[in-house]
Amino acid sequence: MTRLLIIEDNPELVANLYGFFEPLGYVLDDARDGATGLRMATQNGYDAIVLDLMLPRLDGMGLCRRLREEFQNPVPVLMLTARDPVEDRVQGLALGADDYLVKPFSLRELHARIQALVRRAQGRQVQGLLAWEDLQVDTRTPRAWRQGRAIGLTPTTHKLALCLVRAAPAVARKQELEYLLWGDEPPESGALRTHIHDLRQQVDKNFTQPLIETVHGVGWRLRRPGEAAPE
Structure with missing residues (x-):
């Protein structure tokens, strides 16, 4: 029902x-x-x-x-x-x-x-968490876990992580993420990429299979571990 x-x-x-x-x-x-x-x-x-x-x-x-x-x-x-x-x-x-x-x-x-x-x-969605594959993100506080290991998030990377998980496996577009962080007044063009890099450092760096994938000219998405990278 x-x-x-x-x-x-x-x-x-x-x-x-x-x-x-x-x-x-x-x-x-x-x-x-x-x-x-x-x-x-x-x-x-x-x-x-x-x-x-x-x-x-x-x-x-x-x-x-x-x-x-x-x-x-x-x-x-x-x-x-x-x-x-x-x-x-x-x-x-x-x-x-x-x-x-x-x-x-x-x-x-x-x-x-x-x-x-x-x-x-x-x-x-499980008890205040959003999950994609082996990644879980707390919806209320900037906390996350991957494969059961705690990941430290900043308030900014927390927002980005929630947006990516909600969209997965679809693409979170660059314009959506910029509006999420800065509204109608985004800073210079490299700022979002810097925050995505920080999120990758937290979510992917210490794990064998990366989750965050760049969709060139569009945005970013979460893929399944083991999924072939686009050519």
């Missing part, structure tokens, strides 16, 4: 989502404004959240930021937007959204994306 929270102020769309998901066995709750949605998201346990970008009282961006940074809640978030500029998508993903759909969308596609997010989260 999958429990889904819908944070959306369009009553017709909410009704359509209930009509589609309830016959599939989903348990649904809904909120019509961001403030109520944030309260419900932090007080109840959900398997995934469908979050509209444009909401009264607290918009989707602000809600997602508070959910991740203030409450350290790792529940998968799929963001809905009526717009399709790259900046909106990058900002939403950088703030902690796991996926997005542009309205109008197919309910079947929404269902498939939610299923994928829930499967991914079930394999990574």
